[in-house]
Amino acid sequence: MTSELAFPPGLIMVLGAMLIPFLRGRQRLLLLLGLPLLTLVTVWGLPGDVSLKVGFLDYMLEPVRSTAEGRLFATIFAIMAFAGGLYAHRQASATELTAAFVYAGSAIGVTFAGDLLTLFVFWEIMALGSTLVIWSAGTQSAYRAGVRYLLIHLLGGVILMVGIVAHAIESGSLAFTAMQPDSFGNWLILIGFLINAGAPPLSAWIADAYPEASPGGMVFLSAFTTKTAVFALLVGFPGADILVPIGLYMVFYGIIYALLENDMRRILAYSIVNQVGFMVTAIGIGTEMALNGAAAHAFAHIIYKALLLMSAGSVLLMTGKRKCTDLGGLFQSMPVTAINGIIGALAISAFPFTSGFVTKSLETQAAANEGMLLVWLLLLAASAGVFLHAGIKFPWFVFFQRDSGLRPKDAPWNMGAAMVFFAFLCILLGVAPELLYRFLPYPVEYEAYTAGKVVFYLQLLLFSGLAFFLLLPLMRRTETISLDFDWIWRVGLVRLLRAFGRAWNRVSDALAAVLDTIGSRLGRGGRRYFGSRVDDGQQVHGMFARAWPIGTTALWIAVLLTAYVFFYYLA
Numbered sequence: 001m002t003s004e005l006a007f008p009p010g011l012i013m014v015l016g017a018m019l020i021p022f023l024r025g026r027q028r029l030l031l032l033l034g035l036p037l038l039t040l041v042t043v044w045g046l047p048g049d050v051s052l053k054v055g056f057l058d059y060m061l062e063p064v065r066s067t068a069e070g071r072l073f074a075t076i077f078a079i080m081a082f083a084g085g086l087y088a089h090r091q092a093s094a095t096e097l098t099a100a101f102v103y104a105g106s107a108i109g110v111t112f113a114g115d116l117l118t119l120f121v122f123w124e125i126m127a128l129g130s131t132l133v134i135w136s137a138g139t140q141s142a143y144r145a146g147v148r149y150l151l152i153h154l155l156g157g158v159i160l161m162v163g164i165v166a167h168a169i170e171s172g173s174l175a176f177t178a179m180q181p182d183s184f185g186n187w188l189i190l191i192g193f194l195i196n197a198g199a200p201p202l203s204a205w206i207a208d209a210y211p212e213a214s215p216g217g218m219v220f221l222s223a224f225t226t227k228t229a230v231f232a233l234l235v236g237f238p239g240a241d242i243l244v245p246i247g248l249y250m251v252f253y254g255i256i257y258a259l260l261e262n263d264m265r266r267i268l269a270y271s272i273v274n275q276v277g278f279m280v281t282a283i284g285i286g287t288e289m290a291l292n293g294a295a296a297h298a299f300a301h302i303i304y305k306a307l308l309l310m311s312a313g314s315v316l317l318m319t320g321k322r323k324c325t326d327l328g329g330l331f332q333s334m335p336v337t338a339i340n341g342i343i344g345a346l347a348i349s350a351f352p353f354t355s356g357f358v359t360k361s362l363e364t365q366a367a368a369n370e371g372m373l374l375v376w377l378l379l380l381a382a383s384a385g386v387f388l389h390a391g392i393k394f395p396w397f398v399f400f401q402r403d404s405g406l407r408p409k410d411a412p413w414n415m416g417a418a419m420v421f422f423a424f425l426c427i428l429l430g431v432a433p434e435l436l437y438r439f440l441p442y443p444v445e446y447e448a449y450t451a452g453k454v455v456f457y458l459q460l461l462l463f464s465g466l467a468f469f470l471l472l473p474l475m476r477r478t479e480t481i482s483l484d485f486d487w488i489w490r491v492g493l494v495r496l497l498r499a500f501g502r503a504w505n506r507v508s509d510a511l512a513a514v515l516d517t518i519g520s521r522l523g524r525g526g527r528r529y530f531g532s533r534v535d536d537g538q539q540v541h542g543m544f545a546r547a548w549p550i551g552t553t554a555l556w557i558a559v560l561l562t563a564y565v566f567f568y569y570l571a
Contacts, residue, residue: 007052008064008112009042009074010122013081013105020101021094028097032085035101039108040078043071053114059174062114068441069295070111073231075439076299077108079425080223080306087310087418088216091317096136100220103129107224111231115174116164116189119232123160123196127153130225133217134209142212149209152202156195163188178238190237197229197280198273199246200253201485206272207257211265211322215313218265222272222309223302230279230298239286247284248378250277255385257484262323264312264398268305271348271390275301278379282363285370288442293363295440300355300429304347307422308390311341314411314419315398321406324393329403334410338399340419347426349391350383352457355429358436358448361457365446383457384464391461392468 016035023031048071052064081104088097106129109122127150134146166185168174181190198206210221237243254274261267275297282294314337315330316322331338347354350361360383367376410416429436437444 007042008109009039009046010105010107010109010112012039012042013078013108014102014125015105017098017101017105020098028094029086029089032089032097032101033082036078036082036085036104039081039105040075043074043078043108056117059117059168060115061117061174062176063118064112065114065176066112067235068439069231069234072295072299072439072441073111073227074108076302077104077111077224077227080104080220080302083306083418083421084216084220084223086421087219087313087415088214090412090414092214092216093136096133096214096217099129099132099136100217103133103220103224107228110228114176116167116176117174119176120157120161120164123228124157126225126228127157130221133220134213136217137212137214139212145209145212149205152195152205156192156202159188159195160192163190163192176235179236181237181240181242190233190240190242193229193232193236194246194280195229196225197233197250197276198226199250199280200273201488203250203253203273204484207261207266207269207484210269210272211263215310215317218313219306219309222268222305226272226276227298227302230276230283230294233280233283234291234294238283238291240284243280243284244372244375245284247277247279247281248375250274250280251378251382252385253277255382255389258389259385259393262325264324264327264394265309265316265322267324267389267394268308268312271308271386272305274382274386275305275348278360278363278382281375281379282366285366285372285375287366287370289369289446290363290366292437292440292442292444292446293359293366296362296436297359299436300347300359300426303422303425303429304344304354304356307340307344307419307426308348308394310415310419310422311337311344312394312398314415315408317415318408318411319406324397327398327404327406328401329399330406330408331399332403333407334399336410336416337419338395340416340423341399342395343423343426345391345395347430349387349461350457351391351461352449352454353427353430355426355433355436357457358430358433361448361453362446380460384460387461387464388468392465396468 013035016031016038019031020028046064046066048066048068050064050066052062054061054063081101084100084104085097088100092100103126106122106125110119110126113119113122131146131150131153134142134149136142163185164174167179167183167189168185170183170185179186179189181187195202206226210218213221233240233243250273252274254270254272254277258267258270258274261270279294279297279301282290282297312322315327315334318334319327319330321327343354347356350356360379364376364379364383367379411419433448437446
């Protein structure tokens, strides 16, 4: 059904965000909670087949198109904005909250985009909003990280735009539908999506920029950019074979770097790459079960990842410290924060009766059903790896192990309420997965809780935990510096440019010396023929500096003209 009254639901949050700076206290909180709820009502108030179409040049744009995938992602984005606003409202500035809600509203705009141009517009607004969220932290490190973040996303935006133009020329349409990387334009669109998904080698921006944001800012950042990319890949490139190895690479890349990291927020940032890798792999598999798994995992991931970051952000706010080497024993004074963080850690580790177990087992089962034994084994091994870095390492080093002597108060009530809300959702979706199944893009015929699956995952996590504690002496909390692909442009490229500059200086100095020599010789010749000198008290003029009589001048002119005519006709 085409409706001229259809309105992009994301614009409710984008436009409403402009009111945030003018409100204070309870009124601002009501707006922060009311905008996501109003958006959610609008999302579910749209008919399933609603569409808004607008003519643009020779193309038909579709700014609003309601689909099952879009509705699912818009729902979790609105829920995230609700909890994020509650979590951040007492600590975040008006500028940060405004940018965060513009960011969230733009993400919802992407989920309802029926054409590539509309998607691109909301995509770029997201980049600007998220950059402002990073800068709102107000530190020099946040500013520098925000600049690098913006440059990466501007690069991704340029690649995406060129791909869209090429796709429009090749296909004659701007419709945002399933495609394959089988043309120049489609390849560029895929690369643009993967940059926002955090696929290596352009993935370091997540661990570089996100931890520099404020506690509330990082919670927002974890939810939207990478998940809109997952949505775009889910709609645009389902079943693209290239996504399977890319996703698996992301999975293990995130695990390795998280295990090496000392900063608790960077641990969780690398974990984002790891978790998105699961989703990208499932999209590459491309079956209905796999696509359901990717969508469900994205939904659950936003909740438990935000919960983990809320816990870490509360620790940072109350202690001013973010490195594992400076923390420990905080369970004694921050029990609410610790318990909620542990629930998030169990969920991300796919512990039975949490949301992560339901969604990850759906993805791994999809790989098994397609006979992709190696992919299945790697995903299972990755689940164990996730338990090592996010499920155990983060809560163990921050809340337990040795006592750091810090005795901060627990998180403020608004932060605690947001954490409890998301912890409840982690458990609810884990024990009642059918609540999520009914909203997935395809019918679900899957039973997560069989005795075999539960026992298998419990054994897997048990042995992972045992390995962690056996290797604990080798996993001392130490200062670490991890080299990543961003070394190439942050250090390697700088060194290359400096070396080029030094070489150029040498070449330019040599050229200058040669030119000086030539110039001095020409100068001496010029002075000889065109200048004057004093010789024995007499001024002597060069040949062409003498004042010749008119007759002599006329004679030489005649001679030169005669010679010119002669040689002209001779030639």
